[in-house]
Amino acid sequence: MKMIIAAIKPFKLEEVREALTELGVRGMMVTEIKGFGSQSGHTEIYRGAEYAVNFVPKIRLEVVVADAMADQVVAKIASTAKTDKIGDGKIFVLDVEQAVRVRTGETNDDAL
Numbered sequence: 001m002k003m004i005i006a007a008i009k010p011f012k013l014e015e016v017r018e019a020l021t022e023l024g025v026r027g028m029m030v031t032e033i034k035g036f037g038s039q040s041g042h043t044e045i046y047r048g049a050e051y052a053v054n055f056v057p058k059i060r061l062e063v064v065v066a067d068a069m070a071d072q073v074v075a076k077i078a079s080t081a082k083t084d085k086i087g088d089g090k091i092f093v094l095d096v097e098q099a100v101r102v103r104t105g106e107t108n109d110d111a112l
Helices: 011-024 067-081
Strands: 002-008 029-033 041-047 049-053 056-065 091-095
Touching: 002 011, 011 056, 011 067, 029 091, 056 091, 067 091
Parallel strands: none
Antiparallel strands: 002 056, 002 091, 029 056, 041 049
């Protein structure tokens, strides 16, 4: 199994969710986060005063899928979340040793 962690722009969340649902992804975790990468933040003007925004709002998606689906899910997230502008995000893929569905006790691929 693979855990796919993606940091994407907030307005892309619903589009990515729909695309993953069409692929057969049955669940995901979503967290509102702040961070910076190449952007290193930006400046904004509020009530006439300029101030630095060092952390940019993002959405963190966490999806666990069978090994066979991982490349397809990564490709779908990348193509759907892409805007061709700086700050589109990052995707990380990690190995998952074990998964357990709490309600039924099912494990690993059956728990997904």
